[in-house]
Amino acid sequence: MTERTAGATPRRTSLMQLDARTKSRNAAEARFKAYGLGAITIALLALAMLMFSIFSTGSSAFRQTYATFEMMLPAETLDPKGNRDPAEMAKVTTIGYQNVLRGGLIEAVRSAGIVPDGVADSDITGILSPEAAADLRNRVLANPELVGTVVDIDALAHGRIDGYFKGRVTMQSAERDGNITPQRLQLAQAMTDNGLMAIRFNWGFVTKPDASDQRPEAAGLGVAILGSLYMMLVVLVLAVPIGVAASIYLEEFAPKNRWVDVIEVNISNLAAVPSIVFGILGLAIFINFAHLPQSAPIVGGLVLTLMTVPTIIISTRAALKAVPPSIRDAALGIGASRMQSVFHHVLPLAMPGILTGTILGLAQALGETAPLLLIGMVAFVRDYPDAPPAGLFDPASALPVQIYNWTQRADPAFVERASGAIIVLLAFLLVMNAIAIILRRRFERRW
Amino acid sequence: MSFMKITASGLAITVACAAAASAQSRDQVQVAGSSTVLPYATIVAESFGENFDFPTPVVQSGGSSAGLQQFCQGIGENTPDIANSSRLIRESEIATCAENGVTDIMHVQIGYDGIVFASDINGPEFAFTPADIYKGLAAQLVVDGELVANPNTTWNEVNPDLPEQPIIAFIPGTKHGTREVFEEKVLAAGCEESGAMEEITAMSDEDTAEAACVATRTDGRSVDIDGDYTETLARIQSDSNGIGVFGLSFYENNMNTLQVATMSGVVPSTETIASGEYPVSRPLQFYVKKAHIGVIPGLKEFVEFFVSDDMAGPNGPLAAYGLVSDPELAATQAAVEAEETM
Structure with a gap:
């Protein structure tokens, strides 16, 4: 050995001048850094593009064109018998209210000094949403005393008029469009100039229910948000106790044998099952076998519970594992039972991890569409569900399903609303993830 | 033991909910089926909810075949009352329906597309x-x-x-x-x-x-x-x-x-x-379970409203949306009135 070292010429190295091998190693490192930077740039660019496309098309859904004017509600048409009895007044349909609105609108336009050029009196209501008549009817039936008085009308403008102010509809496209004429757009422009029409923030987008293809301007997320909320409630009430109890047993009490190994492997497998499979299971068990109603948040919640439980078990077990054994040993050493050591010491310390896992599981469940397709949640639902628990069995929609639904509608105005709904869903997810991060930061302990 | 208490009460609430469910009955019409008929069905459902004392019907979409399959699963509140279809029901589907006890089916043609x-x-x-x-x-x-x-x-x-x-x-x-x-x-x-x-x-x-x-x-x-x-x-x-x-x-x-x-x-x-x-x-139609009429509130009223002149007639909102109204609409209205089955 020594002879060989003595015989070989010593390699000349210098800190100032790098040799070829060091250079190539440094180059490899630089290349790797560049790849990493590139990967992050691509991810950020994709995110930025996604955000840009969603926000540029969707933010306009939060603003809507309204026509505001004053009109007299004629008693002779709305309450012919003069009893102010809502049951009798309900006989006047929305078509009757449409006619009343028309009269008021013509009056308002005339008194503002606008000459509607090329828009006949008979189709002047074409600039208003069909929802306006329904709104007015509900308002009058809720308060019959309004009949015969002068009221402020705050009516949604037609979707195409709204599109015109948002730049989606132009005079050229209106000429080819069967739903609007350039003359009506001119009238809407004149009304805006006179203060009879304006774009403003649209609370209805988050509070109102879905609307049919004929009135995209009235469609809102109210029922979908309630439905998603109810489902999350069901998931929270069911998945957390089941998941936490299962993982405490597996982690702290279960004997280490083959059966427990099989269960563990299968829980991991379950977490990787495509979500549509849970939908099929839900249809077979909850609807066809247990005869639960279709389109109900309870069924959606149960299906999402099945999907979320494995995620919660895995994260809870990781949180329990992270509690050092010395805590358990100390508790047992001063005479606590195993159950006391778990519930008094281990579980409180593992709580932040469990909560984080739970919230992330819920966030995942909130954005899930596929399992809901099969249990009838992809539906047109206009009535708000009741308060829980009874409301859990009423039909409702869900946020991701509403987005899916709107992307399928024919009217181009739904494109903006679908993107708007995505913004709302993202806001929900962001809030949930933020809560998870805050909980972790505040309560996490390191050893 | 607060954790145990929360768990126990959570599960108790769930059980109570399930009990409430079995007692509750459905009070709104359920519609499933064709995505071509969907916009028309939603327009009618919306107007129906506005102008009648019944709740707004729930309209699912998923295609004619999926809708008829759900429709034929049997009689009962957890099955749809109406299946929208952009084609005629097939013999095999009628057979499946009959196997599951769905026998009296009304065929209602709403117009042409x-x-x-x-x-x-x-x-x-x-x-x-x-x-x-x-x-x-x-x-x-x-x-x-x-x-x-x-x-x-x-x-x-x-x-x-x-x-x-x-x-x-x-x-x-x-x-x-x-x-x-x-x-x-x-x-x-x-x-x-x-x-x-x-x-x-x-x-x-x-x-x-x-x-x-x-x-x-x-x-x-x-x-x-x-x-x-x-x-x-x-x-x-x-x-x-x-x-x-x-x-x-x-x-x-x-x-x-x-x-x-x-x-x-x-x-x-x-x-x-x-x-x-x-x-x-092609004609657009829907199929109605006669057994549900009188059980589900508003079902017959909804079907009648759907084919009324105010809705499906040549000047109604469906025609405005693109439905070609059926010249034989009066016959359909009479058939619905009499609850004629196939």
């Missing part, structure tokens, strides 16, 4: 005949007495009068009821019109000819769209050479981006479809 061919508004205009579509999209054509793979690559090779534009067509996928109409009224009709039907029959037999007539090419020039018309529209917007198959109402809502092709010289419109001049149309 036109199927139109439309392309990008900035492209050339098209005037098709069913034979053109057949020759452009069939998998195999008869050339010199032999069946060969479709050699046409541009529309003017099919018919010199058509523009020189590559053949790309977006047609409804097989899960759509529209596909059946497309095959029957366009491909098969074009096959017959061009004389290919006879030639293939002469070469083999009639069954082979019928199958060959409706087989579409698989070389990427004819693309099956399994999604909705919005997907077809998106495909045309990304490939302006594309010709798409749409429902008339969808086209009428997107007239500013699409131009419609004439078929055998007829421009599709509610008028030409009603008169029968425009050849490619």
Whole structure:
């Protein structure tokens, strides 16, 4: 050995001048850094593009064109018998209210000094949403005393008029469009100039229910948000106790044998099952076998519970594992039972991890569409569900399903609303993830 | 032990909910089925909810076949009361229904829907005949007495009068009821019109000819769209050479981006479809479980309202949206009134 070292010429190295091998190693490192930077740039660019496309098309859904004017509600048409009895007044349909609105609108336009050029009196209501008549009817039936008085009308403008102010509809496209004429757009422009029409923030987008293809301007997320909320409630009430109890047993009490190994492997497998499979299971068990109603948040919640439980078990077990054994040993050493050591010491310390896992599981469940397709949640639902628990069995929609639904509608105005709904869903997810991060930061302990 | 208490009370609430469920009965009409009928059904459901004391019906979508399958699962509150369909119910489906106890089914035709061919508004205009579509999209054509793979690559090779534009067509996928109409009224009709039907029959037999007539090419020039018309529209917007198959109402809502092709010289419109001049149309209908009438509140009222002149008539909102109203509507109204079953 020594002879060989003595015989070989010593390699000349210098800190100032790098040799070829060091250079190539440094180059490899630089290349790797560049790849990493590139990967992050691509991810950020994709995110930025996604955000840009969603926000540029969707933010306009939060603003809507309204026509505001004053009109007299004629008693002779709305309450012919003069009893102010809502049951009798309900006989006047929305078509009757449409006619009343028309009269008021013509009056308002005339008194503002606008000459509607090329828009006949008979189709002047074409600039208003069909929802306006329904709104007015509900308002009058809720308060019959309004009949015969002068009221402020705050009516949604037609979707195409709204599109015109948002730049989606132009005079050229209106000429080819069967739903609007350039003359009506001119009238809407004149009304805006006179203060009879304006774009403003649209609370209805988050509070109102879905609307049919004929009135995209009235469609809102109210029922979908309630439905998603109810489902999350069901998931929270069911998945957390089941998941936490299962993982405490597996982690702290279960004997280490083959059966427990099989269960563990299968829980991991379950977490990787495509979500549509849970939908099929839900249809077979909850609807066809247990005869639960279709389109109900309870069924959606149960299906999402099945999907979320494995995620919660895995994260809870990781949180329990992270509690050092010395805590358990100390508790047992001063005479606590195993159950006391778990519930008094281990579980409180593992709580932040469990909560984080739970919230992330819920966030995942909130954005899930596929399992809901099969249990009838992809539906047109206009009535708000009741308060829980009874409301859990009423039909409702869900946020991701509403987005899916709107992307399928024919009217181009739904494109903006679908993107708007995505913004709302993202806001929900962001809030949930933020809560998870805050909980972790505040309560996490390191050893 | 607060954790245990929370857990116990949570589970108790759930059990209570489940108990409440079994006691509760459904008070709104449930509708499932065709995505073509969906917009009409939602328009009627919306008006129904506004003007009647009943809750707004819940309308699911998922395609005619999926809807009829759900419909035929049995009688009971967790099955839909109405199945929308853009095609007639099949014998096999009636048999499945009967097996599950769904026997008295009312067939209610609401009107007609036109199927139109439309392309990008900035492209050339098209005037098709069913034979053109057949020759452009069939998998195999008869050339010199032999069946060969479709050699046409541009529309003017099919018919010199058509523009020189590559053949790309977006047609409804097989899960759509529209596909059946497309095959029957366009491909098969074009096959017959061009004389290919006879030639293939002469070469083999009639069954082979019928199958060959409706087989579409698989070389990427004819693309099956399994999604909705919005997907077809998106495909045309990304490939302006594309010709798409749409429902008339969808086209009428997107007239500013699409131009419609004439078929055998007829421009599709509610008028030409009603008169029968425009050849490619099909009836739209829904099926009602008679056993649910009187059990589900508002079911009969909803069905009656759907086919009333105010809704499905020529001046109603459905016609405004693109439905071709049925000249026989009065007969349908009478049949609904009498609860006539199939």
